[in-house]
Amino acid sequence: MANHTIATNVYVSFLDKKGFLSWFLTTDHKRIGILYLISISLFFLIAGTIALLMRFELLTPASDFVSPHTYNVLFTLHGSLMVFFFIVPGLAASFGNFLIPLMIGAPDVSFPKLNLASYWIYLLGTIIMLFALLQPADTGWTFYTPYSANTDADVILITLGVFVLGFSSILTGLNFIVTIHKMRAPGMTWHRLPLFIWASYATAILQLLATPVVGITLLLLIAERSLGVGFFDPAKGGDPVLFQNFFWFYSHPAVYIMIIPAMGVISEIIPVFSRKPIFGYKAIAYSSLGIAFISFLVWAHHMFTSGISEVAATIFSFLTFxxxxxxxxxxxxxxxxxxKGSIELHSAMLYALGFIFLFTIGGLTGVFLGALAADIHLHDTYFIVAHMHYVMIGGTVMGFFGALHFWYPKWFGKMFNESVAKLAWFLIFVGFNVTFFPQFFLGVQGMPRRYATYPEEFQSLMSLSTYGSWILGLGILIMTVNLLKGLFSGEKAPQNPYGSLSLEWQVPSPPPLENFEEIPHVTDWSYGYGKKKEVDA
Amino acid sequence: MEESHGHIHHMDPEVEYSSSKLGMWLFLGTEIMLFGGLFAAYAIFRAKYPEMFLESHQELNREMGAINTCILIFSSLTMAIAVTAIQKGKRKMAGLFILVTIICGLGFGVVKYFEYSAKFAHHIYPDTNIFFSLYFMMTGLHMIHVFIGLVVLGVIMVLTFKGKFNEKYSTPVEMGGLYWHLVDLIWIYLFPLLYLVG
Amino acid sequence: MSEHTHSEARHITGYKTYFIVWVLLMILTATTVYVSYLDFGTLNIVIAMVVASIKAVAVALFFMHLKFEDSITWLFALFPLVLLFLLIGMTILDTFTRFFPIAG
Structure with missing residues (x-):
């Protein structure tokens, strides 16, 4: 490691070059990762603000802040932006891009130009989407037929935007799979790969093979609206539930596109701050692939109340378990x-622990929903909203924030204020639970989702949820300000502030242009904490 | 200076070649899933409405479909020959066979044009019934792939004639070939499903 | 040296092989068209799909050189087919075991 420290004085960091074009035309995976990071964070903040507006409307039973139609538009926007623009590209595109080549000891991904093209396609999708906002749809992010085929709102543009985004997702997945197969440094065998890489690999398979199905589904929806094709229209002999079958064939695996990278992040953070080798490496690695495969087999559990057959429902319920x-x-x-680890409660570690706690709640309530009888009662109630947000915020977003705090010094070469980060974590954790835990009760009591008004009896829990959203919003605001402030006035980050053994920490912060001066020869896995003092890099 | 060279040039050509090939096969997998939705719709609606499929498919021109099948399979042969030719370093031959492939592709498009026109003349449109919805969506999506293939092959042909490829570096020709064969492969299923057993 | 390993790593298929495959494809096309004029009932689609699949396999193995690819390529060539059958199979299962079929 000594020679790396000397090298820090002379190396050219990937952030050094300035100018708009040097970013817009970059093929450097670390810069493309930053481009994604900025984009998804922006959409996260926008969609989060929309959520705050929705919660504000729900403070009182009457629809007094926005009209019911506006509310429908708001939840469609919130859902579409969060799902397609933030959380699906999310960790996979931002941290995946930044970390995969660094972690496997490669100078870049296999197809750097294609990587840039993926980002441009993502941008194109967002531009189409922004135009779609001029006449916003009110279908919900799922675009269910027959409503989406008949509504006056412009569904074509918004689905076209999603279709284009799909391409970006597919090409990113393709790039990552090939990179992980072909670009590993000598000695980086499959069983020495960091678990984030296994997670990214599993995610990439889903991105690659599930996304085209939603592509054709949305094309058919567009054809339904423009050409009068009738696959989903009962009047023409079609079947609206077929749309749901196709849609969820993608969108259920998409749920795992969102969560598996976050699981990979947790697997990286926990051993570092426990100073212990990861327990059950192979089990974690192969369970990522297992989740990816099973995720293709469970899609119809979103449709138990849509009129699918009982035989199919029973099979899908079992597979869901x-x-x-x-x-x-x-x-x-x-x-x-x-x-028995030597646990250090760094802010990244707090997010990781938050993930385990919240995701477990989200995951277990998912099992309730997978049970046929329970689902009939709970489907389309606030129970779903709570479950989904425990998995998506409690899982993915916690993982995302954890990754942000964990790799921040490496990526930007700066440190943020740790005490403020801990305060923000506390507010986010408390605010999140106050917002969404009451929703489980609301759901069980029968409060349906997607309504701007509700009966008075629900007001105390609904208001509590809204107050919680303010705490959550404040926490995220503080975290954002703290991280942005660190960029400008943070201390310079050391090469390896946590003593991590993983390859990305064996290069200077921020990493040099070509990552490694020499392609490293890997002789061990990166989780040998407490046994070896140094890793051969 | 360093970065303008890019990382690609540092890459071992053998790794680059096998990476491109793996990447292309992955992409072909996504194409199968893209058409997969249509195949699934076909399976369901055919099982649901066997009489409609039987009646409607007789409106299709079996001879034209068969001719197009032969054209496309022949174009696959010429493309395969082009790949072998460039792998052996025979640039001119490779370029010529890509040209033949392109001409076949255009021929396929012309036949398809006449077919579509005949359908429209008989007032058969995508919204006529589920069978024709499937027919137009499946062949239409396939046709888009043919066009994309023609553009890609056109570029590759020009580059081949310009001498950009040789026995050591023929990756783009091979990738273009794989794509073109997939277009053929999908048609191999579309032809019997739509024209023969409807 | 590098050139040598290069040409060794890459299998070049001969023109003759292509030609044989093409003849096979043409014979199969003729067969499938011929069979379509006969009435075997439900067997018609079975025959058509079997013939199409033989053609597809021939194209993949020889024109697309899948025969000479490594196991990873095989895996990623075949896995989408598994998913495709899953999509078709499970959707059909749902559609045709419903208590109130939508139509038909």
Missing amino acids: LVAIPTAIKVFNWIATLY
Whole structure:
């Protein structure tokens, strides 16, 4: 490691070059990662603000802040932006881009130009989407037929935007799979790969093979509206539930596109701050692939009340329970890693612990929903909203924030204020639970989702949820300001502030242009904490 | 200075070649899934409305479909020959066979044009019934792929004649070939499903 | 040296092989068209799909050189087919075991 420290004085960091074009035309995976990071963070903040508006409307039972139609538009925007623009590209595109080549000891991804093209396509999708906002749809992010085929709102433009985004997702996944197969440094065998890489690989397979199905589904929806094709129209002999079958064939795996990278992040953070080797490496690694595969088999559990057959529902319900197995394997192994570890409660670690706690609630309520009888009662109630947000915010967003705090010094070469970060975490954790935990009760009591008004009896819980959203919003605001402030006035980050053994920490912060001066020869896995003092890099 | 060279040039050509090939196969997998939705719709609606499929498919011109199948399979042959030719370093031959492939592709488009026109003349449109919805969506999506393939092959042909490829570096020709064969492969299923057993 | 390993790593298929495959494809096309004029009932689609699949396999193995690819390529060539059958199979299962079929 000594020679790397000397090298810090002379190297050219990937951030050094300035100018708009040097960013817009970059093929450097680290810069493309930043471009994604900025874009998705922006959409996260916009969609989050929309959520605050929705919660504000729900403070009182009457629809007094926005009209019901506006409310429908708001939840469509919130859902579409969060799902397609923030959370699906999310961790996979931003941190995936930044970390995959660094972690496997490669100078870049296999197809750097294609990588840039993926980002441009993402931008194109966002531009189309922004035009779609001029005449916003009110279909919800799922675009269910027959409503989406008949509404006056401009569904074509928004689905076209999503279709274009799909391309970006596919090409990113393709790039990552090839990179992980072909660009690993000598000695970086499959069983030495950091678990984030395994997670990214599993995610990439889903991006690659599930996304085209939603592509054709949305094309058919566009054809339905423009050419009068009738696959989803009962009047023409079509079947609206077929749309749901196709849609969820993608959108259920998409849920795992969102969560698996976050699981990979947790697997990286926990051993570093427990100073212990990760427990059950292979189990965690293969459970990522297991989750990815099973995710293709469970899509119809979103449709138990849509009139699908009981035979199919029973099979899909059973298959849904199977997802709990690889997921639980991960959770158990993370907890076993913590056991008797020398735990340091760094802000990144707090997010990781938050993930385990909240995701477990989100995951287990998912099992309730997978049970046929319970689902009939809970479907399309606030129970779903709570479950989904426990998985998406409690899981993915916690993982995303954890990754931001963990790799921030590496990526930007600066440190943020740790105490403020801890305060922000506390507000986010408390605010999140105050917002969404009451929604489980609302759901069980029968409060349906997607309504701007509600009966008075729900007001106390609904208001509580709204107050919680303010705490959550404040926490995210403080975190954002803290991280942005660090960029400008933070201390210079050392090469390896946490003593991590992973390859990305063995290069200076921020990493040099070509990542490694020499392609490293890997001789061990990166989780040998407490056993070896140094890693051969 | 360093970066303008890019990382690609540092890459071992053998790794680059096998990466491109793997990447292309991954892409072909996504194409299968893209058409997969249509195949699934076909399976369901055919099982639901066997009489409609039987009646409607007789409106299609079996001879034209068969001719197009032969054209496309022949174009696959010429493309395969072009790939082998460039792998052996025979640039001119490779370029010529890509040209033949392109001409076949255009021929396919012309036949398809006549077919579509005949359908429109008989007032058959995508919204006529589910079978024709499927027919137009499947062949239409396939036709888009043919066009994209023609553009790609056109560029590759020009570059081949310009001498950009040789026995050591023929990756783009091979990738273009893989794509073109996939277009053929999908048609191999579309032809019997739509024209023969409807 | 590098050139040598290069040409060794890459399998070049001969023109003759292509030609044989093409003849096979043409014979199969003729067969499938011929069969379509006969009435075997439900067997018609079975025959058509079997013939199409033989053609597809021939194109993939020889024109697309899948025969000479490594196991990873095979995996990623075949896995989408598994998913495709899953999509078709499970959707059909749902559609045709419903208590109130939508139509038909």
